[in-house]
Amino acid sequence: MPNQVYVRMKKNMELTEYQLLQLKDIAVISTNDTKKKEIEYAPIYRLGKKDKNIVVIDSFLVIEHLNRNFPDLDFQLIGPNQTIIRINKRRKSPSVLIALSVWLLIFVGTAMTIMNFHYDVSMQEVHQKVHFLLTGEKKEYPLWLQIPYSLGLGIGMLLFFNHWFNKRFNEEPSPLEVEIYNYQQDLDDYVIQYENAHNDADHPHSSS
Structure with missing residues (x-):
């Protein structure tokens, strides 16, 4: 045999x-x-x-x-x-100028997207109403709500993508990595x- x-x-x-x-x-x-x-x-x-x-x-x-x-x-x-x-x-490795240009483009685009979303859902009015419900006072800029909310938004995005530059927070793949994997599978097929x-x-x- x-x-x-x-x-x-x-x-x-x-x-x-x-x-x-x-x-x-x-x-x-x-x-x-x-x-x-x-x-x-x-x-x-x-x-x-x-x-x-x-x-x-x-x-x-x-x-x-x-x-x-x-x-x-x-x-x-x-x-x-x-x-x-x-x-x-x-x-050839991309130049620093090109890398900075791409980073700036993505940064501005992301910022505009977040701001437009908050404008569409009237987030400032929501904060004003929450402030009124908790304190009984009307205030145009309740910073004690807006500042923690902004910080939490950034931290939430970091946790969602599970990356800080090249560092991972845990071994679990991020939703973006799963989507890229699925796309690669479809492309290979x-x-x-x-x-x-x-x-x-x-x-x-x-x-x-």
Whole structure:
């Protein structure tokens, strides 16, 4: 009975340059066979400019390729059925001026959004009414309510996004990270569907 080799494809990979892909680059294997190193370093596909920036490698074609090169072994696939490779060429770091401009744009946009929301819901009138109910006095600017409310709004946003610069408050993902993850999942599903529809049966990959 041939030795079994378990192959688990990596779901996503990011590279900064075109290169020769070996099995260890796109998958993790587990086996007791003495040929483990040889299998890991088996060439699968050479990336080139024709592949542009996205390549989808199908596990079925990888297993077929391995079966031809190692006929005495039994390959068993577990996990994802494709590996999506994104080629992101090295880019220069953005200038401080551009980073500050983007930060300023986001800051002003966020501030305008918050102010417009408070204007729409008449937040100042709400504070005035709360002040009147608690003190029996009418006051145009109840600062003792407005200042803590403003501070609480900022602290609440920090807790909501679970980040202070690069520091996390806890290990729980923020709602924004969950939405980004869901978006990435949908994007990967689309890429796999689109690439497989244009897959060339003569090669273990499809490129966009």
